[in-house]
Amino acid sequence: HILPEATAVCQRVVIINKGRIVAEDTPEQLSARLRQSEKISLTLKFCPADCETKLRAIRGVLQVLPGQGGGTFLIECELGRDLRDELARVAVMNQWGLLELRTVSMTLEDVFLQLTRHEDHSTETTETTVSMASPENQDR
Incomplete structure (x- = not known):
């Protein structure tokens, strides 16, 4: 089917x-x-060169995968950890222009x-x- x-x-x-x-x-x-990890989709208006490095530095982030088009990322996090608050805080603090932040289900x-x-x-x-x-x- x-x-x-x-x-x-x-x-x-x-x-x-x-x-x-x-x-x-x-x-x-x-x-x-x-499911072996949590996945979060993140879309930013601005993505400077150090953006991925700062995202990877967040405690609990396992992997940062760039998506199609600049500023879109799939963030893989430790199982059971919802890092949306922390991702939003980092995006706002760095003035990246947070456009979208959502969990991605299997x-x-x-x-x-x-x-x-x-x-x-x-x-x-x-x-x-x-x-x-x-x-x-x-x-x-």
Whole structure:
């Protein structure tokens, strides 16, 4: 099935890889179980040369990945740490012009890829299925 469709209509998903069930739960619980860090999207109006260095210096920041277009970053933080307040404070203090600051959730596609990636490297052909359970077909 198309994964964005599954996310929109399903309460539970079953991920099957090579005929074997590798996961079954709600999309939210699967995401929470597999997430290894927090991710925050940050967009700044101005991004001077020392911007990335100052962002990396914030306690709890694991990685700063520049996005497409200047001033956009994906900030990877320690699991369980919400650094939005600190990121906002640093952006305002440095007069970078904070345009956007939001958490980034793990999508069902991210979950699917993480669960099936390791096994897929062992063979070239893969048969993988996502089964959906929506309120309409839950008793089937």
